[in-house]
Each structure stands twice: as structure tokens, then as C-alpha cells.
Amino acid sequence: EDTLAKVKSTGVLKVGTETAFAPFDFIDTSGEHVGLNVDMFDEIGKELGVKIEWVTLPWDGVFPALEAGKFDIVAGPATITKARVERYRFTVPIAEATVALLKQAGDDSIEKPEDIAGKLVGSGKATAQLAQLQEFGKTLKGGVETREYVSFNEAYADLAAGRIVAVANSLPNIAYVAQQQPDTFAVVKPAFGEPSYFGFIGTKKPEDASLIDAVDAAILKMKKDGRMEKLQEKWFGTTFDTPDTVPEPKV
Amino acid sequence: MSSTAPTRTPHANSPEPHAATAPAVAVKGVGKTFGATEVLKGIDLTVPAGATTCLIGPSGSGKSTLLRCIAFLEEATKGTITIKGDPLGFAEAANGQRTRLSPQNIRSVRSRIGMVFQQFNLWPHMTALGNVCEALVTVRKMKRKEAEERGMAQLSRVGLEHRATHYPSELSGGQQQRVAIARALALDPEILLFDEPTASLDPELTGEVLNVMRDLAGSGMTLLVVTHEIGFAATVGESIAFLDHGRLLLNGTPREVFGEPRHPRLAQFLETYLDRGAATLL
């Protein structure tokens, strides 16, 4: 059965995500699930004429659940990588995902990405950011030691505790973290990784294709009429230039 | 004791037993093996109705096993047991073939037997009265109120009406055993079996239980008592059975069994049990 048709007939689009991934998805101080994703899917839902039903899981559980058919699409978002493109169908990018470093505020020993040479840097287990960090490490003299966390939040906590000198994550995320906690964290500019982008994720099942196409169309429409820009401004304090098609991933 | 005196030398020696009066229990050729060990080796025993029979013998001689076979808590591997003439557990055909009777039949024959255990075996989650009434309500389907009246009557028979609402854990050993006797009595059994009813009790508490049993014996109830209380056996028992190594060595009136000359095994057994040194103090 065609998924788009099913979604339209039931009037519900099920979206899976993790709620500990600010500013895309998180629980705000009044306990509401908010973030860029929530706003975007509100708009996408309007475009498709359906309601959005959120299914929130720890990140580890999101892809297995997508494959098990627990929901129709994953918000996330996830970095568009070679390996993932082989396995999943991405929507058009919604934000830049280039990897940068977060350090402790006031740490003068790290002024540029190369300063992490020989030091211990954290990232998420089995993430695209970790892979890029490791690639980047190889180019440095003395390499870089990595530590893998179940989720980025533990990595931030460990950075605050001083066990690691930096966390490698996508720029939008760490920019948000640094903005929220200016006394604790700071972003190391510039981003060091290959330019990459975030997209929502669906399966490659033929019956799902129409749904992703429709979501793509909705996103492009939002880009065109400026709604997207507004949302980026709202959640990142800045806007990104993103391609209108799924770009060929470099990593 | 005077009341029971005339019925001493009861059935066996009486010239004309009433034809209608079948013995309370008739054990015929009963054998019992546990795995490879033969615990009972062909027992023939008649328990006269309305009298007290005491089963004595050394530890391990098979007294409990025999009693448990009569209560059908163990199944004899050979022989037959009848209760007032009715076969218990197995029917024996003319050719000696045994067939098991139906569970209903077994329960109904067994309900005519009451049993009192060494360990009391009161149900710990029910009061004294609850223990006594349980079977009246669940088996006899009596109304709770009627059952309780009857239960109280039994409790006062053993002198414990003031302990009706106590739980077993709140009663002394002797009181627990008396409740256990009341529980058995409540069903109006035709015969009451006792397996060393005072063996778990302190010497001081033994007396109260033996007194209740004396009263029962005096009231014409049929009792079959496994006991190490040789004194009780000698004075209350109207018939004594001496078991040794799974065989019934002696059976008769106390006078016949205990009188001189004594069977050498019995003499040896009494030697162990009676504190001969203490006898000098008597």
C-alpha cells in the first residue's frame, strides 16, 4: 500500500525522533516538545493536510524502529552520508551539518580545530560526526584520541566536567549549546569537516517513495516562501544556504 | 480406668462377637516398600471398634508407615485394608488382583478416619476455630455459622474454647495439638489415628494432650495410637501391638504383651525406653 495514501487516509503522519537533540527536538522548560523539527513538521503537516504524531526514542532506537515500521519518517535530522544514502532515502537538506568543535569557555589552548592534536575529543557513538572527527584526526600530527558517547548530551556533560577537551558535533547543534550556556561552552571556529547537510530520513521502500517526494515538495515550498528561513532564524539565530536536492555526500 | 476395665480383653477373647460389628480397621497382609527397602513385611492387624489400640516399637520399625497406610497417605504395596468392612483405596478381586478405587470413594472412606500428627500440622493462616471449621465448610458444605457452632463445641471438648480466635503461632505446643485433635473430631470420624502426638512437646505439655486422649478413650471412641509413651500405652491401651523391623511381633492385651515372660525383643526395647536408673526413685 502506498504510504502517502495511507497517511492521507488516516490523516496522521507518524514521525520518529529523539527529544534530546536541541535545537531540533527537545523538551523546553515548560515540558513541551519543541524545536525546529516540531515547527517544520507542523508546516509539512499543513501542506499534506494531516496531523503529526510524534514517536520519541533514544537515538539508538530510532533507525531500528524506522525499519520495523514504527513510524513513517524520521525527523532527527541525520547528516547525509554515503553509508546512509545507500541504506535510506533522505529528504532535501534542511540545515547545514558541517562538523565543528565545542570547547570549554575560556579554554585558550584550543583556538582552531588543529589544536586538538594529541588530545581527547568526544563524539556520539556510530555518528557521522565521529567518523569525520576520526578522518580529521588522521591529518593531524599526533592524531586525536576519541571517546564515543551513547548520546551527545553525555559528551557535553563530560566536556563540562573536563574529562575531554572538545566535542565534535554539527555546527547548528553546538552553536545552540554555546548560545544557551555561554559561561560553560564556546564554539571553535571554523568548522573543520567536509561541508555536509542535515536531512529527514525515510526508507527506500518503493511504497514510501511518494511520501518522501511529498515531504520534499513541502520543504522546497517552505524554502521558497521564506517560512524555512524564518524558522532557521528562530532556532539557530542564523540561516543556512542549503541545496534544493539531496547533494552527493562527500563522506 | 474403671470404665474401660470391663472391655479389657475385648473382642478377641470375647466368645461371641456381634456379627454386625466389623472391626474398625482390618489390616491384611499389608506390605510396603520404599524403593528397595521393605519397610512393612506383611502385617495382619485388627483394630477393635470402641477401644484404644497402641502401636509401639523401636524407631524405624515401621509404625508411622503402617499408620499412614491406614490413613491412605501412603499406598500399601501389598495386602488390603478395610475400614468397618469397606475396602480402603483398593478393591481386591477374588484372584487377588488389586484395582484402585475412585478418588471420590477414597475420599469418602477416608473421611471416616481422623488423623493427628506429631507436628500438629495446623494451617498457620487460619485461627484455631478456622482450622476446625475448614472441612465442615468446604467439604461438608455447612453454613459458616453452623460450622462455627460445631467447631466451638469441639474446641471446648479439648478445653480450648477461649482460644478460638488465636492463630497457631499464638498457641503453645500442647494447645496446638489439642486444636489438631478438635479438627479431627469435628468430622465425627469413626476412628482416630495418632502418630506420636506428644513427641514434639515439652514434658510439661505432654500431660494436657494425654489427658484429652484419655477422655476420648473413655468415651468409647476408637483410637489407634502410635506412641513412645509406654506408660500411656500400658494404662490406657486396651490392645497393644508391638512392631519390630516391619513385622508385627506381638499383639494382645497389655497383660498378655507386657506380662512376664517377656518376648526378648520387647524386653530389650523397654530397656531403652524406661529410665531404669530413675526407677529407683519411684
Place this chain on the structure above:
Amino acid sequence: MSSTAPTRTPHANSPEPHAATAPAVAVKGVGKTFGATEVLKGIDLTVPAGATTCLIGPSGSGKSTLLRCIAFLEEATKGTITIKGDPLGFAEAANGQRTRLSPQNIRSVRSRIGMVFQQFNLWPHMTALGNVCEALVTVRKMKRKEAEERGMAQLSRVGLEHRATHYPSELSGGQQQRVAIARALALDPEILLFDEPTASLDPELTGEVLNVMRDLAGSGMTLLVVTHEIGFAATVGESIAFLDHGRLLLNGTPREVFGEPRHPRLAQFLETYLDRGAATLL
């Protein structure tokens, strides 16, 4: 203590007790309360050396408590206890103030006392020989080999050399109790305390233990025995102490204590214990 000895003419009946021979145990004014209940109410007792003293009395009269005070397993709340003249646990100043002695002193005085319990209390994770040797090795610091030789000697004294390598779970109750006696003997105690050593045993197994105790009594060892075996007390005890409700009611030779006219409490007590009905069979 010698003051009480002549009046009771206790043990040896020897006309001139050696001045050097302090009594094995001297109990003076010992009282013991558990919470609010006064279990011992001022006991004065002299246990003569080289003789057997038996402590009898109804259940709950405080026999075990007194024995446990002498073993310093309980601390008396009043009074003093001396072992061959040495104070146990507490030193009493002239003004009656008691001060606790050091743990070392307590251990050393206590090691001159051996104790045998009703429940045997063998250590289940050691063989019979291991039980007997344990204190020799860990307390007396003997070489294992020497300790084992000595342990075997004690085991053969109780007739169990062939069971040396068995674990308690592999021994009968009577054998376990004999191992417990050997364990106590191994340390060469000056006095051996027994708390109802046969009360947990089947009647058949009682004999073997009582025989070992008879042998010990005959060998001139000092024994203090709490027992319900009135026969044993009457025949082996050279001195009898009768306790009732925490008081020492009677103390003297068996003839003095058991002879007529009897103290009414003792008569009542004997009534309970001696199976009068059975006496007719003796």
C-alpha cells in the same frame, strides 16, 4: 566457698578437703535478668572438683541460663563466679564494685572450661577431626600434625577414631554429640559443662552419649550436667542441684535430695518426668 562444703558433705565425702583444692566452680549470689524478667535470683552453688554435679529442674527454671553464665556465654547481672578460685569475667573489688576483665583474661579463664551443647553445634564445614583440632591449631598454636594426633586420641576416647574424616552431616546425632565431647576434651578443660546433651537424640542414641559421660565421670573429671535424664542424675551424679523459678531449692548428695521426705516441689517435678504408668512395667 569451703564454708558451704561441709554442710552439704558434697562430693568426696573426704573428711579433710585439701586446703589447696579450691572448688572447680564457685557461684556466689549470681543473678540474671533479661529485660524485665529475673531469670536467676541469687544463686550460690559450689561445684566440687573431680566429681559430677547434676543440675535438674523444671523447664524455664533457669538451668541453661546458669550454665551459660558459668561458661560466660551470658553475663550474670549480679554476683561473682570463680573457676578454681580465679574470677570469671568480672573482678569484684572490696566495696562490691564489679569491673570487667580484659578479653584476653576472659578467653584464658574460659579456655579452662569445656562446654557441650544440646544441639551439638559442630561446625558443619569441618570434619570430625577438624572440629576437634580447630582450637588446638588456632588458639593453642599447635602444629597441625601434633594437633591431629591429639585430636585422634580424643576421638578414640569417645570411640569415634574411625569417623575422623567424616563431616557432621555424615554422622548420626549420637556420633555428633560424641565428637562435640571430644572437641571439648581436646583442650584439657578443668571442668566440662553439659546442657541437656541427650535432649536432641532419639532414645536409642541417648545411651552411647550417656556411656561416654559415665566414663568421664569415672575418670575423675569435673562435670556439671544440666539434664532431664533423672536416672542418669540419680546414679552418676555425686551432687544434685535442684533449680526452680531461678532459685536453688535443693543441693546435696542424691540421697539427701531424692530421699524421703521429699521437698514438695521436687516431688511434683519428679511426678512430671517419671512415667509413673510405665513404672508398673519395671
Place this chain on the structure above:
Amino acid sequence: MSLDFGLIIEQMPDILSGLWVTLWIWVVASILGAALGFLVAAARRYGPAPLDWLLKLYVEILRGNPFLIQLFLLYFGGPFIGLRLEPIPAGLIGLTIYASAYFSEIFRAGFQAVPRGHVEAAQCVGLSRSQILRRILLPEMTMLVLPQCVNMAIILIKETAILSIITVPEMTMVIGAIGSQQYAFVDAMFLLAIFYWVLVEICDWLGRRAEAKLSKFRFAVT
């Protein structure tokens, strides 16, 4: 869904190293936890009353909380009170402390289960307090509480999975990561289930064997 053994064999070195980390942390934490638990139980029994209350609080706090929370607070909260631990030491210490609370309760019951008479018999032949503890109570109790200890060890091996949140590269972490990288989530979970199941069964079997071996030291009289 089918297990792709090629992938697994390729990753075997990683899997084995995860298995090794799980195993050694489990064994060391179990032993240390049992030892610490024994000390706690002994201190509660023989120490002064205030120590008993304090240790009771220690035990009840540890038993009233998920291990996940405790580990998180130890690892991420520790630095704020000057306790900066690396993941493996933190995991080891956290698991040991967690285990000690449960073991102490097992041993406390064990102390009570050793008949008082056995201790009194030892007192009567002059064994000192520490000799009684070492020579009588400890071995007797060990036999009595062995089944509960095996049970606790089984619980602990499963708790080691939680160490992954503080980046300890144990079995769940390693196999989970392989699963994510290869998009073979369910396969990985299956593999994990089997690994743990086998470990637990082995532990159980060893425990039962030890129990059978020790059964003859059991009390003859109770």
C-alpha cells in the same frame, strides 16, 4: 532478518575485546563488591550503633535507585566534588559500590542464618572474635548464601551493560555500535542476547556445581 556471519567474523576482534571488558569488570566488581559488602555487613553487626545506622542508610540509598542514575551521578557529578574518574575506573567503582549494598544484605541474612550455637561453641574453645569471623562465620555463611551470591552475580553481569553510558567499551557498547554502523540492529541485539544468556547460564551452572560440592558441609541438625 538473518545473521550475517561474514560481518560478525570481520568484527570479531572488536567483539572479543568488548566481551573481555565485560567479563573482567564483572568478575572484579563482583569480587570487590562481595568483599566490601561483607565488610559492611560485619561492621553493621559488630560496630557501634551509629555506624550501623549510617551503613543502613548507605545500603538503602544504593538499593533504592537504578544503577543507571548512580553511575551517572558518580561519573558526571564526581568532578564537581573533586572526584575525577576515567570511564573504566568509574564503572568499576560504581558497580562495586552498587553490588556491595546488595551483598551486604545477603551477608547480613547469612550471619543470622549461622546458628548462634556454632559461634558460642567457638567462644567456648577460646577463639577470638576475628578468628570466629574468619574460621567459623565466613565459611559457614558462604555455603549458606552461595545461591544468593550467584544470583547477585547474574544480576551484575546484566548491569554491566549500563556502563556503556559512560563510554566503557564493553560488550553492549561494542556490539551496539557495530549494529548501528552495519544497520544490523536486530542482529546485534540477537547476538547480545545470546552472549549474555550463555554467560549467565555458565555462571548459574558453576554456582549449582559449587553448591552440590558444598552440600555435604551443610548442617546435620537444624
Place this chain on the structure above:
Amino acid sequence: MSFKLFELMLWAAGYTVVLSAISIVIGLTIGLCVCAAKLARSRALSIPATVFISFFRGVPLLVQLLLIYNLLPAIGISVPSVVAAVIGLSLCTAAYQAENLRGGFNSVPKGLLEAADMVGLSPWQQLKRIRAPIALRLTLPALVNEAILILKASSLISVVGVIELTRMAQNLSASTYRPLLFYSVAGGLYLVICWTVAGGGALAERLTRTSRA
């Protein structure tokens, strides 16, 4: 921490309690069946029961949950998060409770049943009136213990998307960057819950004590 956030934590704690309670009740029911199967003479019943107990005791709850959540759809059964969580917790606790119950049933003294035999109670009446009540009383402390274990184990059910106490703490610390605060509050709430259950258990035990041997 604002009152609103504390309220969220309380709400999540309540959710934890409710899901745990449901799981314990379902688990007890399943546990009784498994226990009965294991005690049965028929090997066709006792062997599956043994395997069931062994599996659910031997595999970490986390793994069980993920298998239930992601594997059942593969065989055509799709279960929502909450249901998966309850199934996982129930099966896990059922295995332990079956063992506890077996211990309880086996420690009912045989003599009590023989006494019931003697007064004519049928096997079913014996089970209902004597065996089960006594076994349950004997199992009560273990049951309370198991309830506390499940309360704590429920901290893992977030892997299938249930927002209980621990997950709420994680979520709120991710958005407020105050992980220590929220984990401490969660720890405190778990303590309160567990101590309450333990206290209730002790009370229940005391109330039934008079009726225990």
C-alpha cells in the same frame, strides 16, 4: 528548577509507578502459570517453563525490550511503545516471580497438605484454601523485593520510547544543561518510591505475621 519542571518529574515518576505496577500484576499472573508449568509432572510443560525462566533471567532487560519492540513487527505484530515496555517488564519479572513462587510452594510443609487430605479437601480445594495462601504469604517478602527491582529496571524502558522518570531526567537535562540536578532529583524520587514500597511491604508482612507459623 522551576516548579513546572518538578511537576514534570513527578508526573514521570507517577508514570513509572503505574507501568511498574501493571507489569508486576501481569508478571505475577504469568509467573503463576509458569510456576505451575514448571511444577507440573509433564515434561512438555516443565521444559518450556525452564527455558522461559532461563531466557528472561539470562538476557538483559534492555536487550529484551529492543527485541520485543523491533522483532515482533518482523513477524507481523506491531506493538506501541507502552505495550512493548509492559510486555518486556512483565515477562522479565514473571521469570523471577515464577522462581519465587516455586520456592514458596515448595516450602509449604507437606504435613499441612496431608492434614488437608485427612479431612477430605480435594486437590483443588487444597490448592485454593491451604497451599496458595500459605505459599503467597511465604513469597510476600520476595514479591516486595521484586516490585522494587522492577521499579528500578523500568529506568530502561525508555529505549522503546516510553518517557518515564529516567528519560524525563535525560530530556530535561538535555534542554536545560543541568544534568546533575535532574539526575539527582530522579534519584531522590526513586528513593521515595522504593522506600514507600518497602515500607508497605514491611507493614503487610507485620499484618500477616500472626497468621504465619
